[in-house]
Amino acid sequence: MKPFEDMHPSEIRKQIREQKITGTTAGMAKGYTQANLVILKKQDAFDFLLFCQRNPKPCPLLDVTEPGNYHPVKLAKHGDIRTDLPKYRIYRDGVLIKETTQIIDEWEDDMVGFLIGCSFTFEGSLIENGIPIRHIDENSNVPMYKTNILCEKAGLFEGPLVVSMRPMTYKNAIRSIQITSRFPSVHGAPIHIGDPSEIGIVDLNSPDFGDAVPMKEDEIPVFWACGVTPQAVALQSKPTIMITHAPGHMFISDVRDENYSIL
Amino acid sequence: MKPFEDMHPSEIRKQIREQKITGTTAGMAKGYTQANLVILKKQDAFDFLLFCQRNPKPCPLLDVTEPGNYHPVKLAKHGDIRTDLPKYRIYRDGVLIKETTQIIDEWEDDMVGFLIGCSFTFEGSLIENGIPIRHIDENSNVPMYKTNILCEKAGLFEGPLVVSMRPMTYKNAIRSIQITSRFPSVHGAPIHIGDPSEIGIVDLNSPDFGDAVPMKEDEIPVFWACGVTPQAVALQSKPTIMITHAPGHMFISDVRDENYSIL
Numbered sequence: 009m010k011p012f013e014d015m016h017p018s019e020i021r022k023q024i025r026e027q028k029i030t031g032t033t034a035g036m037a038k039g040y041t042q043a044n045l046v047i048l049k050k051q052d053a054f055d056f057l058l059f060c061q062r063n064p065k066p067c068p069l070l071d072v073t074e075p076g077n078y079h080p081v082k083l084a085k086h087g088d089i090r091t092d093l094p095k096y097r098i099y100r101d102g103v104l105i106k107e108t109t110q111i112i113d114e115w116e117d118d119m120v121g122f123l124i125g126c127s128f129t130f131e132g133s134l135i136e137n138g139i140p141i142r143h144i145d146e147n148s149n150v151p152m153y154k155t156n157i158l159c160e161k162a163g164l165f166e167g168p169l170v171v172s173m174r175p176m177t178y179k180n181a182i183r184s185i186q187i188t189s190r191f192p193s194v195h196g197a198p199i200h201i202g203d204p205s206e207i208g209i210v211d212l213n214s215p216d217f218g219d220a221v222p223m224k225e226d227e228i229p230v231f232w233a234c235g236v237t238p239q240a241v242a243l244q245s246k247p248t249i250m251i252t253h254a255p256g257h258m259f260i261s262d263v264r265d266e267n268y269s270i271l
Numbered sequence: 272m273k274p275f276e277d278m279h280p281s282e283i284r285k286q287i288r289e290q291k292i293t294g295t296t297a298g299m300a301k302g303y304t305q306a307n308l309v310i311l312k313k314q315d316a317f318d319f320l321l322f323c324q325r326n327p328k329p330c331p332l333l334d335v336t337e338p339g340n341y342h343p344v345k346l347a348k349h350g351d352i353r354t355d356l357p358k359y360r361i362y363r364d365g366v367l368i369k370e371t372t373q374i375i376d377e378w379e380d381d382m383v384g385f386l387i388g389c390s391f392t393f394e395g396s397l398i399e400n401g402i403p404i405r406h407i408d409e410n411s412n413v414p415m416y417k418t419n420i421l422c423e424k425a426g427l428f429e430g431p432l433v434v435s436m437r438p439m440t441y442k443n444a445i446r447s448i449q450i451t452s453r454f455p456s457v458h459g460a461p462i463h464i465g466d467p468s469e470i471g472i473v474d475l476n477s478p479d480f481g482d483a484v485p486m487k488e489d490e491i492p493v494f495w496a497c498g499v500t501p502q503a504v505a506l507q508s509k510p511t512i513m514i515t516h517a518p519g520h521m522f523i524s525d526v527r528d529e530n531y532s533i534l
Contacts, residue, residue: 057317057320057321058320061323074426081423082423160344193455270533
């Protein structure tokens with residue numbers, strides 16, 4: 009059993025807040041939804057909210073906080089997005105200036121937090137269904153690729169769709185389409201299966217983010233819209249300040265993954 | 272055959288723009304999605320967008336226009352929300368001041384249009400499945416009720432969930448849950464079946480909006496979140512100006528209903 013797998017999210021968040029937990033959150037609080045975080049100032053928030061609304065597959069919004077309010081009430085009433093993630097990244101004018109374990113000093117009273125669904129949710133369901141996930145078995149990061157598919161622009165925010173890839177047998181590819189279709193609010197069904205060049209990916213062995221995973225003889229690549237997309241797009245617009253989770257250091261919510269299944 | 276049932280949406284929008292069509296749009300352009308419209312100024316748009324994001328069942332956003340842009344590009348690239356609906360209502364400070372057939376003179380360059388899914392989409396699918404819809408058979412409006420369920424508040428916007436009700440046999444109730452679950456982005460599955468008092472409805476024969484429909488012996492009421500909710504909530508906040516469609520006079524999009532099914 010992985011550490012913290014059976015611990016309640018509120019207890020894990022407390023230990024994170026006290027900086028007893030500082031590592032990645034993968035595998036913690038099994039069955040509970042984890043979320044990506046993007047924090048922007050109010051002046052950028054409307055356009056970013058619109059971007060997410062227009063691009064729901066890569067940007068599934070699970071919660072958006074009121075300007076200045078750091079409690080993500082839909083995901084965890086007593087949670088605090090300034091302290092409850094193990095590691096943050098702070099960007100000024102599009103440049104990473106530091107990583108830190110909490111952002112109380114950086115928080116401003118017109119900041120808006122966007123909590124965005126992540127593939128941990130549907131991966132849990134795939135595993136429950138006996139479908140092996142290569143990068144988890146290899147203890148590496150999922151491979152992610154920029155595609156030639158452009159997101160729908162909103163205000164300043166524009167850029168290519170980023171996808172994650174999981175190799176599957178044909179049989180498991182079909183089953184994984186069924187399973188992830190049940191979760192439209194956390195990326196949903198794949199956006200592509202098969203030939204990577206169709207979506208502008210030249211070499212599966214050279215992902216733009218994460219780690220390459222080997223493909224077996226009887227497998228095809230299956231591609232899902234990826235939550236890295238909104239961060240990448242937001243950065244391109246060089247906002248005065250933007251704060252995000254550090255990769256893999258997510259917000260653990262009080263909501264169960266199954267709450268996001270529609271069937 | 273109803274008039275305009277087989278006409279393409281772009282042709283119907285043209286006839287509306289030329290004021291050759293001025294009535295309700297129910298039954299027109301069969302198989303194509305129709306949408307509710309709410310127009311607000313930019314200053315209110317962030318909170319309203321947040322309200323919709325927090326309450327996706329009553330407020331399924333199909334398209335949101337950029338401030339000042341009157342083309343709903345996701346729904347109909349060449350559509351114009353100032354002219355392409357047969358009738359509009361203009362409210363100032365929460366008070367209805369007039370109904371009109373186009374709003375070119377009222378349009379301001381910081382206005383944002385919200386196009387919100389409507390139950391016509393899933394009713395089409397219910398009918399295709401042989402499930403009778405009482406208010407359609409009786410040629411009346413669907414009965415709608417305010418409930419004791421509060422929407423998630425966002426900024427100024429708050430209020431009760433409004434639901435629409437369709438009587439169903441138990442068998443059809445089950446099938447209708449399956450069918451509407453396929454359409455999470457146009458209200459999705461019912462929010463309640465059975466005893467109306469559970470959600471604060473005192474008398475099914477006295478709907479708050481629309482017309483009462485008779486219940487038969489072997490039927491139960493089935494309740495869906497209703498697109499009247501966001502309009503009612505927006506009005507309560509008394510925005511300086513708000514423009515909506517007149518009831519039943521919807522925007523007819525170029526997108527097919529089946530595009531919104533996830534399975």
